[in-house]
Structures are given as C-alpha cells and as structure tokens.
Amino acid sequence: MKNDRQARWVLVSIMTLAAIAGLWVLARWNPADYSFFPRCAFYTVSGWHCPGCGTQRAIHQMLHGNFVDAFFLNPLATLVAPVLACCFMVTAVYRLGGKTGPCVYIRSRWIWLLAYSVIAFWLLRNLPLSPFIYFAPNG
Amino acid sequence: MICPGCGRHNDSTAMQCMYCGKPLRQNPYGVSPVKESRLPSAPPSPRPPNHLVKAILATLFCCLPLGIVAIVYAAQVNAKYESGNYQGALESSRQADTWGNISIILGLVPMALYAIAILAGGAI
Numbered sequence: 394m395k396n397d398r399q400a401r402w403v404l405v406s407i408m409t410l411a412a413i414a415g416l417w418v419l420a421r422w423n424p425a426d427y428s429f430f431p432r433c434a435f436y437t438v439s440g441w442h443c444p445g446c447g448t449q450r451a452i453h454q455m456l457h458g459n460f461v462d463a464f465f466l467n468p469l470a471t472l473v474a475p476v477l478a479c480c481f482m483v484t485a486v487y488r489l490g491g492k493t494g495p496c497v498y499i500r501s502r503w504i505w506l507l508a509y510s511v512i513a514f515w516l517l518r519n520l521p522l523s524p525f526i527y528f529a530p531n532g
Numbered sequence: 533m534i535c536p537g538c539g540r541h542n543d544s545t546a547m548q549c550m551y552c553g554k555p556l557r558q559n560p561y562g563v564s565p566v567k568e569s570r571l572p573s574a575p576p577s578p579r580p581p582n583h584l585v586k587a588i589l590a591t592l593f594c595c596l597p598l599g600i601v602a603i604v605y606a607a608q609v610n611a612k613y614e615s616g617n618y619q620g621a622l623e624s625s626r627q628a629d630t631w632g633n634i635s636i637i638l639g640l641v642p643m644a645l646y647a648i649a650i651l652a653g654g655a656i
Contacts, residue, residue: 429650431643435596444600445592470592480585501611504584508603511591515600 405485412481420456424449444469444515447530465531469514577618580625582609586632594639602631 424430435443447467454463455474463471518528533544537554548555584606591599605628612621 429647431647434639434642443596445594448592467592473588473592477585477588484585498579499584499610501607501609501614504582504603504607504610507588508600508607511600511603 401488405488409485416452416456419449419452423453425453441519442515442529444511444518446518450530465527467530468528469511579613580609580618580622581629582606582625583628583632586636587628590632590635590639594635594643596635596639598631598635598638602628602635605631 422430430449433443433446435441436446445467448470451463451466451470452474454460454466455471460471514528517525520526533542533546533556534540535542535549535552535554535556537549538552540549540551542549542551542556546556582605583602587599587602587606589599590596590602605624608624609621609628612618612624
C-alpha cells in the first residue's frame, strides 16, 4: 500500500514537472518564429489542417494572455484548454488522495458531442469558404 | 394477519412479524415493504476510466485521426456504464487506453525525431 502511494506521488510529480517544462518552452519561444518546434506530420504530408494544427502557437498566445489570438489559431484547443487544466488538477488530487478526493463524471452524450464536433471542425477548417477560413490557423 | 414465515398470528397493522421479524406484506398504508431480493446484493461496480484527457491531448498534439477513435471509445465507456453494461464499459476503457497510447506514440516519435534533427542541424 505504501509503495503504491509513493508510486502515485512520483507519477503525478513527473507529469506535473513535464507539463510545466513544456508550457515554459512554449511560453519562452513563439512556435510561429522558431523552427525547432515539431511540425504536424498530417499537415506536412497532406497539406490539410488537422484538428490540432495551431495548438502550440495557441498555447503560446494563451500563456501571454492573448486569448483572442489563440482562438483564431485553434478555437478547439482554446476552448478545451481550461477544461483540460481542471481535469488534470482534479485527477492529480484524486490520484494522490485516493477515494477521498473529488471525481468528475462527464455524461456520455457530451463526449459524443465532442467527438462529432472534432470531426466537423476537422472538415470545416479545410474549406476555403468565407466563415470557415477563420477555423484554420490564422497567425 | 398470519405471518407467512412462522404462521403465527400478528396484529393487522404490524409492519413485521413480532415473533420471527419477517416483514409482513401488508402494512397500514397499503404499501408493500421492499422485498429483500430487490435490494442490491453487491455495491455498484466502480466506473472504468475513460481516458478522455489522454484522448483529447492525443487529438490536439499528435495530428492523427486516431485520437478521435480514442474519444469515441471514451464516450462508449460512459454510455455503456450508464446503461448498466459494466463488462462492455470495461472493454471500451481498455480500447480507449490503447488507441490513446498508439496515437501518442505514432504522433510524438516522428515529432521528437524532427525536433532533434532540426536542433542537431542547427548545431553543425
């Protein structure tokens, strides 16, 4: 039991440090200006934007407080980022505190909605039509 | 009334037999007491993890359609759990975990190699 608890602390610590390190790199250097950031393999091969294209640049803008710029780089990432941050913290507390911590439950219909939204977003952001060009990464 | 358990006579308003304690079917309010078989015999099964956060991160960072597969399995975990299909939810949970991991590995390994190549190329 004690080893299990220690292992959970180590896991949560490593993931937290990795997240902070990743966010620090994304805040320090703008992915739009530096080439060492990994490029999207799907975009490189096909020339089409994937649902995640623009996420790194959007995170850079969010960490500098520019949420509008982030939204136009990747609206999906900008909208789910606060939810993911909350989920990460709640899950970390749950893992460390055992069964006493809080636990989120998202009903299945909302996850289905998310899945359909991601697929629709993927298709729409590649359309060269007027309202949808704002879904593509606009730096 | 007659107790169906021990056959002894009880007061007609008694909720349970005063001799053997067995619940009597009729009570003064005309509502049957809950049968023991209707009570859950075991505590409800815990909900299997749906690995939704991993699936969303895989979709946003790994640029592969496989992250969407993981999101669909995450939805199935909760849908099957809500309908009482615990074994099905467990199976979908494993699938969501597997597809999230496949998506992350297939997405991040080429990206890491690319970043290393760029950094190494810049150093030379």
